[in-house]
Amino acid sequence: MTFENSLAFAQEQDKLDPLAHYRQQFHHPVINGQQVLYFTGNSLGLQPKSARDYINSELDEWAKWGVEGHFHGKNPWVSYHEILTPASAELVGANESEVVCMNSLTTNLHLLFVSFYQPDGKRFKIISEAKMFPSDRYLLETQVRHHGFDPDEAIIEIAPREGEFLLREQDILAAIEEHKDELALVFFGGVNYFTGQLFDMKTLTEAAHKAGALAGFDLAHAAGNVPLHLHDWNVDFAAWCSYKYLNGSAGNVAGIFVHDRHGNNTDIKRFGGWWGHDKERRFLMENNFQPMTGAEGWQISNAPVMGMAILKASLDIFAEAGMPRLRKKSLKLTAYLEYIFNQVVAMFPDYQLQIITPTEPEKRGCQLSIKLIGSDKKFFEALTQAGVIADFREPDVIRLSPTPLYNSFEDVYRFGETLRNLLSQSHH
Structure with missing residues (x-):
């Protein structure tokens, strides 16, 4: 126009x-x-103006029920995270089984790397964008060191060409091809925080898989901003925060995506916590961690309900607007x-x-x-x-x-x- x-x-x-x-x-x-x-x-x-009412509602439940609020009240806290799932799954283009809200963004990425960065023999390298958000860069550095590798050798950063500001997709794909025999993971910010460049996650995922590697994304600047189709794109894992485009309040609870093909495999290595344990047996206080299927199996701790109430206020608006x-x-x-x-x-x-x-x-x-x-x-x-x-x-x-x-x-x-x-x- x-x-x-x-x-x-x-x-x-x-x-x-x-x-x-x-x-x-x-x-x-x-x-x-x-x-x-x-x-x-x-x-x-x-x-959102509605955030105050959503929090007050949970404060009233706490005042009325005390600990019994976990099982009684309008939105019982023991399953509170589940009411955020449909709108979250819709936003990122996922099945509901593939999404859960928990923890904070970089914490979630570290937990996902436990499962999806598994260096094997000569396959230990990670391809990412240069000048990624510092928290992501520190994540990569500390993860590769944890496995005994030198970050300078293990992390391959793709930078813009001389005199340019944006990454060329052909340069990323060429690097994946060049390092395909040593590649464990392709990991990018879905939208680069600095330039605002939106990457073609479908193409990057296909290239990673063709090279025998996995593909994961930090969607901090993508969730609630651009259309996402994580399941259809075959992305292995992703995580996002809720305080930017999702209006969830400063430092509030984040979200993860784990593709069903991984979520249904309860043998995948992970760090366990009681909220990821089989929920039918959660309160039996047994030894031996039995993860739930789906993204919920990566949960560690019970839900921070007050923060989730604010996020629910915003997600309800997103669900309505579409x-x-x-x-x-x-x-x-x-x-x-x-x-x-x-x-x-x-x-x-x-x-x-x-x-x-x-x-x-x-x-x-x-x-x-x-x-x-x-x-x-x-x-x-x-x-x-x-x-x-x-x-x-x-x-x-x-x-x-x-x-x-x-x-x-x-x-x-x-x-x-x-x-x-x-x-x-x-x-x-």
């Missing part, structure tokens, strides 16, 4: 938007007396942000601000990463002072994420106006 850089156009798009009413279901921060433009759902999603509709709006909203940004920056040729996220809509989610060439963090700080909440990643990248549940086309237009004012002030 043809965009326009005008308030009237933005407001018209909001009127036509079938998801516009969801914006009112979230608290929008007011900082220093002004309602800010919030573009950092890729870091921490906004609070990822296909959210993606449709997201594509348009992100394209509008790209258009507005390019329009404004073209007025100030002295400034080198460049979007480094893929321009092809199918190769990105809603995040646009902007490189401040020849500039530093001061520009980002000026943006924050002017009421735009984005985030900064060293050395010189600002990340903006217009999320379809609570951002509007008018937000994007007003961002453009703020950007224009800032650039014209510094221009003089």
Whole structure:
């Protein structure tokens, strides 16, 4: 469609938007007396207004029942995690048996690596993207050291070519082919946190399997952002957090996916805990761990119910809105942000601000990463002072994420106006 850089156009798009009413279901921060433009759902999603009621409901159950709340009450705590499963499975394109919410993201990845990084003879290498999120990099380093390998030898990082910002898929596939005899695992962030590049997980999984390796993904920036079909793509395992696009609150409970072909194999090595043990016999307090089938068999501990209540508030909104509709709006909203940004920056040729996220809509989610060439963090700080909440990643990248549940086309237009004012002030 043809965009326009005008308030009237933005407001018209909001009127036509079938998801516009969801914006009112979230608290929008007011900082220093002004309602800010919030573009950092890729870091921490906004609070659903319903979250307070969902928590209060569990606080009331606790007050009323005490320990008996595990078995009585509206949502008995002993099975609370199970009520998050249908919406979570829908979001990542999985069977319900393949998904469970538990722990936190990197904890879950370590637990999954126990099962799915099993170096065997000369097969010990892991292929991943260079400049992955530090927690993932530390995960890989410590896992390979745990098995007695040198990270420099065991971890093969695929970097962008000289002068480029994005990874080329052909370079990843070439590396898989080159190292196929020594490869144990292909492990990527589904969407790169720094550039916002969305990887073709289906193709990477097929290539890993052809090479005799497994494929796993960190979906921190993908879950709730882009359509996922983990089961159909044949992905072996994946994990995600809930506090970014899923609006689950800071550091809240995370989720895992384990493909049924692994989940149904209870002989796979893993670390055990009583919540992963056969639930029919859980309270018999026996020795000898008997894992449940499916992703639930990777659980360790009982559910953090208060955090899960907040996540349920958000997942209920996702279930109602649906990822296909959210993606449709997201594509348009992100394209509008790209258009507005390019329009404004073209007025100030002295400034080198460049979007480094893929321009092809199918190769990105809603995040646009902007490189401040020849500039530093001061520009980002000026943006924050002017009421735009984005985030900064060293050395010189600002990340903006217009999320379809609570951002509007008018937000994007007003961002453009703020950007224009800032650039014209510094221009003089």
